Amino acid sequence: MSKVLLALVASVLLAAGCAQEGKLIDTPLPVNGVSWDIVSLRDTTISAVITKVVDVHFKISIHAESPCEAQRGLLELRRGGSSINPTFIIMPVARYNLDDRCTAEAPGASDTVLTLTVSAIPLTNAQVLPFQVETTNGPAIQTDIDSTNHSEVAGTTQFEVRVESRASGAAIVGATVTIEQTGLTPGTLGTDVTNAAGLYKLNTPQTGIQGLPTIPYRVTVTDGVTTRVISVPAFPARTQLRERVVVRL
Numbered sequence: 001m002s003k004v005l006l007a008l009v010a011s012v013l014l015a016a017g018c019a020q021e022g023k024l025i026d027t028p029l030p031v032n033g034v035s036w037d038i039v040s041l042r043d044t045t046i047s048a049v050i051t052k053v054v055d056v057h058f059k060i061s062i063h064a065e066s067p068c069e070a071q072r073g074l075l076e077l078r079r080g081g082s083s084i085n086p087t088f089i090i091m092p093v094a095r096y097n098l099d100d101r102c103t104a105e106a107p108g109a110s111d112t113v114l115t116l117t118v119s120a121i122p123l124t125n126a127q128v129l130p131f132q133v134e135t136t137n138g139p140a141i142q143t144d145i146d147s148t149n150h151s152e153v154a155g156t157t158q159f160e161v162r163v164e165s166r167a168s169g170a171a172i173v174g175a176t177v178t179i180e181q182t183g184l185t186p187g188t189l190g191t192d193v194t195n196a197a198g199l200y201k202l203n204t205p206q207t208g209i210q211g212l213p214t215i216p217y218r219v220t221v222t223d224g225v226t227t228r229v230i231s232v233p234a235f236p237a238r239t240q241l242r243e244r245v246v247v248r249l
Contacts (some may be wrong), residue, residue, distance in 0.1 A: 032162045
């Protein structure tokens with residue numbers, strides 16, 4: 001092979017390598033579970049009509065197969081449906097370049113929590129507004145938003161955990177749910193099995209200023225075969241409000 005041809009081949013390979021280094025990786029992520037709470041509920045005026053609006057904080061536990069997926073995860077929000085019957089869709093994705101520093105880190109899978117606050121969502125006529133979280137390991141997770149942010153029992157913070165099948169999204173009956181408080185005052189808040197709707201509700205006594213994030217927590221769910229742990233120590237449940245959680249097994 002001539003020197004000219006060798007130089008040409010080398011230049012082509014070098015160009016291909018450079019293009020590969022800068023390539024953008026955009027990967028949808030699998031979801032272990034979703035928790036959310038209504039941060040704020042208030043009245044506002046929209047088109048001369050008094051309307052309730054809410055701010056919702058989503059905490060989404062994703063599974064990452066690499067350090068880049070864990071460190072470069074984000075939540076994309078888009079609107080679907082019609083103007084009359086909208087649906088809001090949250091898509092967890094990891095986005096990074098092949099020359100990102102994270103690609104040089106030791107490989108390994110991990111779970112992490114991504115967060116998103118959606119502000120000033122209008123609710124009219126006691127409307128339930130559908131949100132859904134897309135996942136690569138099953139059907140979308142439905143997280144309907146309504147205007148009920150207070151605990152059903154005065155002086156308590158309410159946890160409402162729904163356990164679903166990862167494959168189908170169907171409710172799982174009889175799964176064991178344990179809710180623990182983490183942080184400075186760790187301990188078990190409650191444990192029980194899910195009912196016919198796949199639900200476990202826990203009202204744990206809480207005093208103090210309503211609405212403050214005071215309960216860092218961990219939810220452990222098992223059906224005797226699979227165990228899933230959703231831990232949100234940096235995003236606590238709020239005093240005397242509702243913390244809703246969906247866990248997929």
